[in-house]
Amino acid sequence: MNSFGERIAFLRGERNYSRKDLAEKIGVSVRQISYWECDQRECDFATLVKLADTFDVSIDFLLGRKQY
Numbered sequence: 001m002n003s004f005g006e007r008i009a010f011l012r013g014e015r016n017y018s019r020k021d022l023a024e025k026i027g028v029s030v031r032q033i034s035y036w037e038c039d040q041r042e043c044d045f046a047t048l049v050k051l052a053d054t055f056d057v058s059i060d061f062l063l064g065r066k067q068y
Helices: 004-014 019-026 030-037 045-055
Strands: none
Touching (some): 019 030
16 A cells, blocks of 8 residues: 555545545545546645545545555
């Protein structure tokens, strides 16, 4: 679990969220979730905060600076 996308996919799977579930929770498209999980795009800071809050993890974890 080295990349941002891998972390998002791991957390989403751990909580049994579909891409659609996560997209609705943070207000983005399903396609955007797919881009992140495939490491094709990065998210902005405001969305990073929403992801951290939704998954109850630190931003440092999402960015790979801290272990789970």
